[in-house]
Amino acid sequence: MSPEIVIPSLGMLTGIIIPVAVFVWLYLESKDKNKTILEISKNIDDPSKLEDLVALLDERKKQPIDYRRSGVVTLFVGIGLFLFGVFFLGNILKGVGALVGTIGIGQIIAGYLYPNTSEELTNAVEDFEKK
Numbered sequence: 001m002s003p004e005i006v007i008p009s010l011g012m013l014t015g016i017i018i019p020v021a022v023f024v025w026l027y028l029e030s031k032d033k034n035k036t037i038l039e040i041s042k043n044i045d046d047p048s049k050l051e052d053l054v055a056l057l058d059e060r061k062k063q064p065i066d067y068r069r070s071g072v073v074t075l076f077v078g079i080g081l082f083l084f085g086v087f088f089l090g091n092i093l094k095g096v097g098a099l100v101g102t103i104g105i106g107q108i109i110a111g112y113l114y115p116n117t118s119e120e121l122t123n124a125v126e127d128f129e130k131k
Helices: 003-043 047-057 067-089 091-113 118-130
Strands: none
Touching: 003 047, 067 091
């Protein structure tokens, strides 16, 4: 096979291979987590301890979105794109960087305007008092 055929073919297959690999990786990761929970649950007699274990493993999913943190990340991605446009690619990338940076500033402002709901704060205080 000549490189004129192989290189474009690999480029096209990359668009399929990467998402499939990510899905397989996430599946295998969650599969191991579920096996671990099952093994631990076989050895726990107290149902409240089992509920605490499951809550610990799913805690990340239940946490509210921290707009301030994601806003800072987005802001600096925008600054990076803007600077890349200034030094290398020109006006289009400067505009994209400014847009992304402005979105990041908006997320930071949203994080301060819309803090965690009162229900989430109450649950956090109750969990702290249990300990």
